[in-house]
Amino acid sequence: MSTATKPLLTVEHLEISCRDSEKTNPIVQDVSFQLYKGEMAALTGPSGCGKSVTAHAVVGMLEKEWIVTKGHICYKNQNITTYSEKEWQRLRREEIALLIQHSLNGLNPIRTVKKQMMETLNQRRKLPRKEAVSYLHSLLHQVGFADPAFILSSYPFELSGGMCQRILLAMMLSAKPKILIADEPTTALDVINKEKVMALLKKLQADFDLAVLLISHDQESVNRFADRVIFMEQGGVTG
Numbered sequence: 001m002s003t004a005t006k007p008l009l010t011v012e013h014l015e016i017s018c019r020d021s022e023k024t025n026p027i028v029q030d031v032s033f034q035l036y037k038g039e040m041a042a043l044t045g046p047s048g049c050g051k052s053v054t055a056h057a058v059v060g061m062l063e064k065e066w067i068v069t070k071g072h073i074c075y076k077n078q079n080i081t082t083y084s085e086k087e088w089q090r091l092r093r094e095e096i097a098l099l100i101q102h103s104l105n106g107l108n109p110i111r112t113v114k115k116q117m118m119e120t121l122n123q124r125r126k127l128p129r130k131e132a133v134s135y136l137h138s139l140l141h142q143v144g145f146a147d148p149a150f151i152l153s154s155y156p157f158e159l160s161g162g163m164c165q166r167i168l169l170a171m172m173l174s175a176k177p178k179i180l181i182a183d184e185p186t187t188a189l190d191v192i193n194k195e196k197v198m199a200l201l202k203k204l205q206a207d208f209d210l211a212v213l214l215i216s217h218d219q220e221s222v223n224r225f226a227d228r229v230i231f232m233e234q235g236g237v238t239g
């Protein structure tokens with residue numbers, strides 16, 4: 001990583017507040033960090049300090065009563081803090097992918113993987129069918145499936161949670177995002193699967209020249225895999 005190059009993503013003095021009928025309470029205060037092309041940076045800190053809320057703000061997915069009250073978020077030098085819902089949707093589809101535990105619900109258990117991957121791919125660019133299928137094969141290969149044809153013809157309910165997570169990653173990558181934000185991707189996994197997921201994220205970082213923001217409170221994964229660590233404390237970023 002070179003600090004001479006411009007960051008892809010800049011978060012500056014971000015404050016996020018929760019608004020109820022009477023008052024507006026800041027939840028996250030003075031969060032500043034940058035993410036550069038192709039690097040894996042870890043955003044770490046104690047549980048409840050606001051890592052997930054910050055990630056949601058970056059892709060415009062804050063809940064209704066949550067608002068950015070100070071600071072800004074810039075992507076490729078453009079202030080995205082004031083984006084419309086339509087602009088956020090495009091950003092999420094084409095530029096910044098957010099992987100959360102909850103996103104597994106995004107896979108329909110009773111539709112084939114092929115149908116769902118095709119649909120996602122078609123939103124971004126229409127390819128001739130043969131080309132599209134071979135592109136899906138290569139994506140599934142890249143996330144570690146030896147038999148992509150078998151996976152494409154499967155239904156998510158027939159596959160394990162770990163396999164579905166990899167399919168979801170392949171789906172997200174089909175849109176060629178520049179940034180992948182992975183929020184606690186290894187929580188609830190045993191040691192062996194933790195290793196597998198982290199190794200996969202490192203591989204995808206290299207294969208796709210992706211900037212990865214790894215959100216994790218697992219100090220060991222962070223120290224071993226991240227190129228750089230951003231510490232967040234209750235109410236802000238330090239160091």
Ligand SMILES: Nc1ncnc2c1ncn2[C@@H]1O[C@H](COP(=O)(O)OP(=O)(O)O)[C@@H](O)[C@H]1O
Pocket residue numbers: 027045046047048049050051052053054063
């Ligand atoms: N949906 C929500 N409603 C109310 N409070 C929330 C919600 N989500 C998170 N919070 C609060 O916001 C703060 C930051 O949470 P979060 O970003 O999830 O922390 P982290 O991901 O660092 O563990 C916490 O105090 C948490 O209790």
Ligand SMILES: [Mg+2]
Pocket residue numbers: 051052053183184
């Ligand atoms: Mg969290």
